Amino acid sequence: xxxxxxxxxxxxxxxxxxxxxxxxxxxxxxxxxxxxxxxxxxxxxxxxxxxxxxxxxxxxxxxxxxxxxxxxxxxxxxxxxxxxxxxxxxxxxxxxxxxxxxxxxxxxxxxxxxxxxxxxxxxxxxxxxxxxxxxxxxxxxxxxxxxxxxxxxxxxxx
Amino acid sequence: xxxxxxxxxxxxxxxxxxxxxxxxxxxxxxxxxxxxxxxxxxxxxxxxxxxxxxxxxxxxxxxxxxxxxxxxxxxxxxxxxxxxxxxxxxxxxxxxxxxxxxxxxxxxxxxxxxxxxxxxxxxxxxxxxxxxxxxxxxxxxxxxxxxxxxx
Numbered sequence: 001x002x003x004x005x006x007x008x009x010x011x012x013x014x015x016x017x018x019x020x021x022x023x024x025x026x027x028x029x030x031x032x033x034x035x036x037x038x039x040x041x042x043x044x045x046x047x048x049x050x051x052x053x054x055x056x057x058x059x060x061x062x063x064x065x066x067x068x069x070x071x072x073x074x075x076x077x078x079x080x081x082x083x084x085x086x087x088x089x090x091x092x093x094x095x096x097x098x099x100x101x102x103x104x105x106x107x108x109x110x111x112x113x114x115x116x117x118x119x120x121x122x123x124x125x126x127x128x129x130x131x132x133x134x135x136x137x138x139x140x141x142x143x144x145x146x147x148x149x150x151x152x153x154x155x156x157x158x
Numbered sequence: 159x160x161x162x163x164x165x166x167x168x169x170x171x172x173x174x175x176x177x178x179x180x181x182x183x184x185x186x187x188x189x190x191x192x193x194x195x196x197x198x199x200x201x202x203x204x205x206x207x208x209x210x211x212x213x214x215x216x217x218x219x220x221x222x223x224x225x226x227x228x229x230x231x232x233x234x235x236x237x238x239x240x241x242x243x244x245x246x247x248x249x250x251x252x253x254x255x256x257x258x259x260x261x262x263x264x265x266x267x268x269x270x271x272x273x274x275x276x277x278x279x280x281x282x283x284x285x286x287x288x289x290x291x292x293x294x295x296x297x298x299x300x301x302x303x304x305x306x307x308x309x
Contacts, residue, residue, distance in 0.1 A: 003307060010243020014234065018227035026199055026222045033218050041214070042204040120208070 040141040041120075048123055050130040052138040059111050059140050060152050068109040073121040074144060082156035084113070084147060092124040104129070109136045116143020177302060180295040184248055185236035187292065192229030194275030199225070205272025209262055209281075227251070235299070242307055245300040252293035259286045 023030065032038050039045075045053055054062075062068035063084065070087035072079050079089035090098055104110055110129060114122040126137045140146065148154070161169075195202045203221035206212055212220065227247070234244035255273075262269070262281045270278045271285055279285065 003304060006307060007242050007246050007304065010240040011247050012243075014230055014240060014243055014247055015227065018230050019223050021230075022223040022226040025196070025226070029199060030218070030222065033215075038200075041207055042200050042217070044200065 040116075040146075043123070043141060048127065048139075050135075050137065051123065051126045052136070053141055054111065054138045056140060056142055056146055056150050056152065059113075059138070059147075060150075062109060062111065063153070068111045068138070069105055071104070071110060071112045071122075071125060072144075073112060073114040073119075073125050078115075078144075080157055082148075082154045083144075085153055085155040087113075090125060092121045092128070095125060095128055099128075099132075104134070106134060109138055110134055111138045111140060113140045113143050113147065116141075116145030116147075119143060173302070177299065180299050181235045181238075184292055184295050184299070185232040188228045188232030188235070188248065190232075191274050192225045192227075192232060194277065195221070195225035195272075196229065198275060201275065202272055205270055205278065208267075208269035208272075209258070210265075210267055210269075211258075211261070242300070242303045245296055245303055248296040249293065249300050252289055252296050255289050256286065256293060259289060 029038075039053070043053075045051070059068070063070070063086075070084045072083045072087040072089050073091050074083075074089070075091060076089055079087075083089070088103070112122040112126045112129070114120070122139045122141075122143065126139050129137045142150075199221045202225065203214075203217045206217040206220050207214065228251070231244045231248050231251070234240050235248065259271075259281055263283075263286070268280055268282075271281050272278050273285070
């Protein structure tokens, strides 16, 4: 019993030191997180060269002005239920089968989105588009969840 | 069955080498993995999110605390300071990692493990095997040190 108490005490000391040092070392990061300054999903633009990250408001005004082409990277079922008006469905797994020249205009901004939260499929599709020569590829990191929560226009079966 | 003094000495020597080997391997792995994560906590937080098990706030706090904990445990195992507590925490950490890897494999999610920063590989059977070996090493150290602190 005494022995387990010793193990517990030592473990607690180590955990305390780790929590204290980790918190002190990362104070700016923690502060930025709680002030909402960190990008959604901790994704930084530098990790995805060529991809333009845009806000929900920017995407909504581009949609209103018909200045962008939207790509929905969610599953075909989710897309059928509801999606951003005018968006086509292109999940990353079906990209190579479905993509053909002329499907996505090259002279317009292309805005890609997925579920939001922890999905990365929009970035995957955006990178594929950049690889094949698209230059104005944007991603809404807040995704479909953010779009819906903001009460922006949708179309679909529902 | 009685064993001779020479046999006893050989056993002690072997277990001494076994302990040294285990604490060096586990210590170096933990120090290396801790340092690589401390360098880029945001990248590690992103790796945690990719497991699709934790919300953003959890991922951030894990990314803030876990690297320092790994580094500290590694240093303590090698130096021998607070060694029983350190080996218990190493055993607990590897147990958690094994459960996490198994759950991730069962769910069919295939993220980078995030174990060694930019040198991480995908979650899978080889990672599970690697963690099982480390878990066995930590268990050996914990039982040995706990026993010796009782005596």
